[in-house]
Amino acid sequence: MTNVAPESVGVERDPQTIHAHLQLGALDEEFLRNALTMKVSASWAGDEVVVQVDITNDNTGHHIPTDSPLRHLILLIDATDADGNRLSQLSGPEIPGWGGVGEPDQGYFAGLPGSVYAKVLQELWTEVSPSGAYWNPTRVISDNRIAAFETASSTYIFASPVPGTTRVEVTLLFRRAFIQLMDQKGWDVPDIIMAQEVRVLD
Numbered sequence: 001m002t003n004v005a006p007e008s009v010g011v012e013r014d015p016q017t018i019h020a021h022l023q024l025g026a027l028d029e030e031f032l033r034n035a036l037t038m039k040v041s042a043s044w045a046g047d048e049v050v051v052q053v054d055i056t057n058d059n060t061g062h063h064i065p066t067d068s069p070l071r072h073l074i075l076l077i078d079a080t081d082a083d084g085n086r087l088s089q090l091s092g093p094e095i096p097g098w099g100g101v102g103e104p105d106q107g108y109f110a111g112l113p114g115s116v117y118a119k120v121l122q123e124l125w126t127e128v129s130p131s132g133a134y135w136n137p138t139r140v141i142s143d144n145r146i147a148a149f150e151t152a153s154s155t156y157i158f159a160s161p162v163p164g165t166t167r168v169e170v171t172l173l174f175r176r177a178f179i180q181l182m183d184q185k186g187w188d189v190p191d192i193i194m195a196q197e198v199r200v201l202d
Contacts, residue, residue, distance in 0.1 A: 001015055001018060002014070002015055002018075029192050032174055032192060032194060033192075033193075033194055033195065034059055035057065035059050035060050035064055035194075036055055036056060036057050036058060036059065036060075036064060036146070036172075036194065036195070037055075037056045037058050037059075037195075038053065038054070038055050038056075038170070038172055038194075038195035038197065039053070039054045039056075040052070040053050040054075040168075040170045040197040040199060041199070042166075042168040042199035042201060043201070044160075044201060045157075047159065047160055047161050048090065048157050048158065048159060048160060049079055049087065049157070049158045049160045049166055049168065049201065050155065050156075050157050051077055051079065051092075051155065051156040051157075051158070051168055051170070051199075052153070052154075052155050053075060053077070053153070053154050053155075053156075053170055054151050054152070054153045055073075055075070055117075055146060055151065055152045055153075055172065055195075056146075056149075056150070056151040056152075057146040057147060057148055057149060057150055057151075058149060060148055061148050062148055063119075063145040063146065063147050063148065064117070064145060064146045065117070065118070065145060065174065066145070068132060068176075068177075069118070069119045069120075069121050069130075069131075069132050069134055070132035070176065070177040070178060070181070071118070071174070071175070071176055071177070072116055072117060072118035072175055072178075073116065073117040073118070073146075073172060073173065073174055073175075073194065074095065074099060074109060074114065074115075074116050074172070074173040074175055074191070075114045075115045075116070075117070075154070075170070075171070075172050075173075076095070076109060076112060076113070076114040076169075076170070076171045076172075076173070077092070077112075077113040077114050077156045077168070077169075077170055078112075078113075078168070078169040078170075078171070079113070079156075079158045079160075079166060079167070079168045079169075080166070080167050080169075081160065081162055081164060081165070081166060081167075082162075082164040082165040082166075087158035087159060087160055087166070088158060088159045089113045089156065089157070089158055090157045090158060090159055091155075091156070091157045092113060092154065092155055092156030092157060093113075093114065093115045093154055093156075094111055094112060094113060094114065095109040095110050095111060095112050095113075095114045095115075095116060096110065096116060097110045097111075098110070098129075098130050098178055098179075098180065099112075099116060099179070100179040100180070107179055107191060108179065113156050113158075115152075115154050117144055117145050117146055117152060118130070118142075118143075118144070118145065119140065119142075119143040119145055120140070120141040120142045120143070121133075121134060121138040121139070121140060121141065122138060122139055122141050123136050123137070123138055124136070124137040124138060124139060125137065129141055130178055132177065132178070132181065164202075165200060165201065165202050166200070166201040167198065167199075167200050167201075168198065168199045168200075168201070169196070169197075169198050170196065170197045170198075170199075171193060171195075171196045172193070172194040172195040172196070173191040173192065173193060173194065174191065174192040174194050175191050175192075176189050177189065
């Protein structure tokens with residue numbers, strides 16, 4: 001393109017000097033995925049499996065996630081044996097209750113091994129938390145969003161008493177709103193996979 005407005009007496013220009021102003025933001029999935037880098041390591045430690053996950057906000061100039069306090073990242077750690085049975089978690093963070101109580105394959109992850117990165121608000125009058133109603137009087141309960149050029153690290157340890165292959169799948173999701181609110185409103189907004197890694201230990 002050499003002229004962005006030929007019908008309005010636009011000026012002919014070198015295409016290399018015409019910059020896009022698309023403001024892609026969180027509407028563009030590829031743009032979202034390029035915002036960060038995830039590194040995963042998994043190893044044996046006796047009869048335990050140790051999983052280390054580092055998420056680096058290396059391609060933005062702001063916290064991830066940003067804008068609406070409804071937005072959050074969900075990191076899921078799924079460690080299974082050779083028969084597909086989930087390994088018992090010995091230590092490490094778990095998804096909080098507001099991650100959704102129910103079937104994991106339906107997006108309800110509460111209690112599963114993993115972490116959530118979010119700015120969690122509580123309404124002062126109703127004490128509802130988490131809340132996205134930032135226009136009401138609120139207070140910040142927690143804020144562990146990943147700052148620009150910072151790395152969020154977490155470690156998970158699983159019991160693996162039976163010798164054999166262990167499969168570790170690590171998935172980072174971008175969720176646009178708390179699942180309880182989406183259920184109440186009838187919103188059908190699928191999670192976006194930001195990053196996914198699989199490690200197999202033999």
